[in-house]
Amino acid sequence: MNFFLRKSIIALTGLFLCVFLMVHLSANCILLFPEEVAREMYNSYSTTLRENPLIKIVAYLLYLSIIFHVLYAAIVTYRNRKAKPQRYAVNRTADNSTWTSQNMGLIGVLVLIFIVVHLANFWARIKLGIGEGVGMDNAGYVDVYEVTYNLFQNVYYVLFYTVLMIPLALHLNHGLKSAFKTLGFYHKKGLRIIARVSLFYAAIISIGFGVIPLIVFLK
Numbered sequence: 001m002n003f004f005l006r007k008s009i010i011a012l013t014g015l016f017l018c019v020f021l022m023v024h025l026s027a028n029c030i031l032l033f034p035e036e037v038a039r040e041m042y043n044s045y046s047t048t049l050r051e052n053p054l055i056k057i058v059a060y061l062l063y064l065s066i067i068f069h070v071l072y073a074a075i076v077t078y079r080n081r082k083a084k085p086q087r088y089a090v091n092r093t094a095d096n097s098t099w100t101s102q103n104m105g106l107i108g109v110l111v112l113i114f115i116v117v118h119l120a121n122f123w124a125r126i127k128l129g130i131g132e133g134v135g136m137d138n139a140g141y142v143d144v145y146e147v148t149y150n151l152f153q154n155v156y157y158v159l160f161y162t163v164l165m166i167p168l169a170l171h172l173n174h175g176l177k178s179a180f181k182t183l184g185f186y187h188k189k190g191l192r193i194i195a196r197v198s199l200f201y202a203a204i205i206s207i208g209f210g211v212i213p214l215i216v217f218l219k
């Protein structure tokens with residue numbers, strides 16, 4: 001498979017994940033409503049995710065997208081490193097590329113660590129029924145609202161969820177711009193608009209996800 005095809009897979013799966021994050025953030029805003037309405041709304045949203053057949057198909061697409069995005073990003077990073085292994089005394093690339101673009105590998109790993117921990121916190125418990133605890137009963141019923149509120153009583157989890165939104169912001173800002181370029185968007189003025197939209201998108205997503213655990217903790 002050639003370099004362009006690999007980059008296109010990273011771009012397309014990345015764009016799909018960006019759409020998922022918008023939907024996911026909107027749904028998680030329910031957590032900020034008063035408890036009387038939020039508990040029922042959040043739990044019925046979670047039940048719909050698990051039981052609606054169409055949403056189940058989208059969920060499988062989401063898992064495949066995460067796997068392909070990570071896999072091809074790792075392959076491209078590895079091949080790029082192999083192609084230019086020597087470090088020069090004067091690093092000219094630093095002149096025309098940002099710190100983020102040079103460290104997308106490291107930033108991507110931090111985002112991946114976040115996702116793995118997050119899936120263990122929620123997805124494994126809710127979808128696979130792994131682990132017991134607050135909000136879960138022996139008959140398999142899960143009060144997802146309770147699971148979430150209980151997790152964010154732990155200050156270490158709150159810090160983890162909040163601090164790791166910094167690499168997520170950097171990753172989304174750079175990734176969104178790169179995805180459009182990879183897919184052939186070279187118009188100069190258009191790229192300037194895309195750069196602004198990417199920054200705005202990355203800020204909304206990371207601030208949104210970063211403040212929810214804080215607000216829940218302080219409630």
Ligand code: HEM
Nearest residue numbers: 024028046047049059118122123126127144148209212213
């Ligand atoms: C305030 C922060 C967040 C909260 C409270 C939260 C909550 C949840 C919950 C409750 C689920 C399980 C949904 C269900 O099946 O009922 C879930 C799944 C998931 N979350 Fe999050 N999430 C947060 C942030 C994030 C972020 C920042 C990402 C990605 C960078 C993410 C990625 C995912 C993925 C990939 C799934 C699996 C989706 C599925 O199986 O359908 N989440 N999250």
